[in-house]
Amino acid sequence: MVEQEVTYTLEVNGKFIIIENVPARVCLETGERFFSPETVERLQQTVWGQRKPSRIIETPVFEFA
Secondary structure (H helix, E strand, O other): OEEEEEEEEEEEOOEEEEEEEEEEEEOOOOOOEEOOHHHHHHHHHHHHOOOOOOOOOOOOOOOOO
């Protein structure tokens, strides 16, 4: 396990949310990421709060079919 800053992504109501520079413990073998309870709480506040994002990006979407 190593301490790293990672990019956390999730989809909420059809919109993707990206949170950069999130502290995590990362397993070097599997790449699995572990977040402290304090970090999880702050992520939830960021996602569900009314904070304005630092920037907005546009991304292409493709169908697999």
